[in-house]
Amino acid sequence: MTDFENRHMIEALRSGVPSRSVGKFFSSSRKEIMDKAASLIADASNGLSNSMVIKGKYGEGKTHFLNSVFSMAQENNMVVSFVALGKETPANKIDILYKRVLEQTYLPGESEPGIPSLFTFLSSGSDKANEMFLYALNKLNTNRLYYVLKAFLASEGSNDDEVDVLEADLQGSFASVAAIRSLYSKYCREKVSFNNKFVIKEHTSDYFAFMSHLFKVMGYSGWVILFDEAELIGRFARKSRMSVYSTISQFLFPPSSFDSVSSIFAFSSSYTEEVIGEKDDYGYLDLMEGDENSKVIIRNVLDRIVDAEELRPLTEVELSSSLKTIVDIYSKAYGRDYTEYTDKVIDTAMSSGYLLRTKIRAAIEALDQISQYGDTGDITSQKVCVDSLSDTLDQLLDLQD
Numbered sequence: 001m002t003d004f005e006n007r008h009m010i011e012a013l014r015s016g017v018p019s020r021s022v023g024k025f026f027s028s029s030r031k032e033i034m035d036k037a038a039s040l041i042a043d044a045s046n047g048l049s050n051s052m053v054i055k056g057k058y059g060e061g062k063t064h065f066l067n068s069v070f071s072m073a074q075e076n077n078m079v080v081s082f083v084a085l086g087k088e089t090p091a092n093k094i095d096i097l098y099k100r101v102l103e104q105t106y107l108p109g110e111s112e113p114g115i116p117s118l119f120t121f122l123s124s125g126s127d128k129a130n131e132m133f134l135y136a137l138n139k140l141n142t143n144r145l146y147y148v149l150k151a152f153l154a155s156e157g158s159n160d161d162e163v164d165v166l167e168a169d170l171q172g173s174f175a176s177v178a179a180i181r182s183l184y185s186k187y188c189r190e191k192v193s194f195n196n197k198f199v200i201k202e203h204t205s206d207y208f209a210f211m212s213h214l215f216k217v218m219g220y221s222g223w224v225i226l227f228d229e230a231e232l233i234g235r236f237a238r239k240s241r242m243s244v245y246s247t248i249s250q251f252l253f254p255p256s257s258f259d260s261v262s263s264i265f266a267f268s269s270s271y272t273e274e275v276i277g278e279k280d281d282y283g284y285l286d287l288m289e290g291d292e293n294s295k296v297i298i299r300n301v302l303d304r305i306v307d308a309e310e311l312r313p314l315t316e317v318e319l320s321s322s323l324k325t326i327v328d329i330y331s332k333a334y335g336r337d338y339t340e341y342t343d344k345v346i347d348t349a350m351s352s353g354y355l356l357r358t359k360i361r362a363a364i365e366a367l368d369q370i371s372q373y374g375d376t377g378d379i380t381s382q383k384v385c386v387d388s389l390s391d392t393l394d395q396l397l398d399l400q401d
Helices: 004-015 020-026 031-045 062-075 094-103 127-138 144-154 163-170 177-188 200-217 230-235 238-252 271-277 281-287 292-306 316-334 339-350 356-373 386-390 393-397
Strands: 050-056 078-084 222-228 261-268
Touching (some): 031 062, 031 222, 050 238, 050 292, 062 078, 078 094, 094 238, 127 144, 127 200, 144 163, 144 177, 200 222, 222 238, 238 281, 281 292, 316 339, 339 356
Parallel strands (some): 222 261
16 A cells, blocks of 8 residues: 555655655764754743854755754644745845744644634633733733734624735734724724834834744744755845844844744755855945944844854764665655665765765665666766767658668
8 A cells, every 4th residue: 555655755755855744864964963953942942032043065965954853843832834935925024034934934743834723812801812812911022913903802803804914914914003993993992102213123123023923822832944055045135235234133032022932944065155154244244334222133143143153064874874764764654664675875976076965866866776677777878879860850760761
């Protein structure tokens, strides 16, 4: 009988597309850095917000590492968000970043992202709601979220389409001040009195903080945010890149308002040389206008990236162990025992390029050949017949005869 879970893992490994189910596959490798990630998660679940930056070469398993952390965090009752920074998730615009992060947020035990179901367990007048009201009033820079949440919960049972505006605001589609005033007055019979003007660039961090506390209040151990492909920050112009560094500083050096948040960024190994070095980010920072405190924060971000731990290649022992696991998974996926070919698969993979991704694909291809032909073959091209490029169509089809 086909084992579809293992089949899915084989197909993911074959395609080179990272998968959370495959993430568990690498969790036993690179023990040192996995132990550091486990410690990070444990500290966050105990209320200490923290961060990690890793770097790695292309194809050496950065995304697999993040997927392994994803699985580990969920097993520890943590909410997990997994986003790839880039064009659709521009880290220089914190409001869009917040919205994208929530869209890719997974509650423990849920296979699909999204948090709307969370609000169904929060009712007006409950202890949990009162805890959130106090947090919004005392821990955040503005009291905007107090009014948004209170109006949203007070509207419970209403069929008014306007209620969607409040729920959407909590998830990053920020409502206008006029809309919040009107809806709060309608459902709470009171007037709004904002303590500060809400400025998206300055105060969206309140939403991250608010959501982090909501996750804790709802019984989860904390929030792990995984940022993949962070090297795409390098595509921004220098001024925009400085804005990105300022934004991600809130995750690398989380403020006290963040409740049990652990953030991990994965950069390519070349980022320090090709972006920070060649594009002279430190030099531009020195010449940039702005207050010195902001410059210090950005410099600290650059230092964190430069000093980030390198995701080392797997040792031969670790790689051999992982390849054996692939053979086991393949056997379960296709209902036949291939373990007698383990040594041949390992030999084939070990001699196939230097990237981890390449070796894994070679192992899968070797198993495919064994399953079809009973042995592995040599599929390398020995000769290219360049003369055939000048043949006419008639000659190729041999129509003249």
